[in-house]
Amino acid sequence: MTVKATKARVEAILTRLRALNPEPRCELYYETPYQLLISVVMSAQATDKSVNAAMVELYKAGLNVDSVLAMGEAGFLDKIRRIGLAPTKARNVLKLSAILKQKFNSEIPRSREDLESLPGVGRKTANVILGEIYREPTIAVDTHVFRVGARLGLHREGTPEKAEQKLLAVIDPTWLPMAHHWFILHGRYTCLARAPKCDLCCLVDLCSSKENFVSGTK
Numbered sequence: 001m002t003v004k005a006t007k008a009r010v011e012a013i014l015t016r017l018r019a020l021n022p023e024p025r026c027e028l029y030y031e032t033p034y035q036l037l038i039s040v041v042m043s044a045q046a047t048d049k050s051v052n053a054a055m056v057e058l059y060k061a062g063l064n065v066d067s068v069l070a071m072g073e074a075g076f077l078d079k080i081r082r083i084g085l086a087p088t089k090a091r092n093v094l095k096l097s098a099i100l101k102q103k104f105n106s107e108i109p110r111s112r113e114d115l116e117s118l119p120g121v122g123r124k125t126a127n128v129i130l131g132e133i134y135r136e137p138t139i140a141v142d143t144h145v146f147r148v149g150a151r152l153g154l155h156r157e158g159t160p161e162k163a164e165q166k167l168l169a170v171i172d173p174t175w176l177p178m179a180h181h182w183f184i185l186h187g188r189y190t191c192l193a194r195a196p197k198c199d200l201c202c203l204v205d206l207c208s209s210k211e212n213f214v215s216g217t218k
């Protein structure tokens, strides 16, 4: 398929996903950019639901750079023990909080380079912050975005980084960063990893993978 044809299909796909959910929201609970950064760091290999369950009360109470530094690593770890990889995440959160205070006046930096210099912050996390907080035309490729994009035939890449470049090449910037949310939600609730709900999918006639899943063949 040509890039032009792929772009036309992407328009059709995103138009339908927007019709179903015109204002998609990040499912991680947060009240400040710092809290979002903390939650995204903690969501690695953990569900948004488990991160929210651990953090919502802390966030409502105003968790910020200073209060995390005051808790110290052991104190913060105590609050997040129920989340997977908690010791590593607590260490990273304390380190990045100290850097934010010293180098960035406790603000969340807007440049990718600065974001990725923070402990525990990789390209995907930086993309989430750039898109969600600063509305930059990015797409964070997590497991859902990667899978949905591949099944819809929008990329055939083997890594999230390459998939991101391919998706950015065929998605008009006006759809970004909302496309990130639509693909995540589609992957989380319809195009499930093991048993996608093709019979209920609004994209079934646009999908190059449906024959792999309908009739229970896979």
Ligand code: SF4
Pocket: 151, 152, 190, 191, 192, 196, 197, 198, 201, 202, 203, 204, 207, 208, 209, 210, 213
């Ligand atoms: S038709 Fe099936 S495989 Fe294709 S996007 Fe929909 S749920 Fe996923």
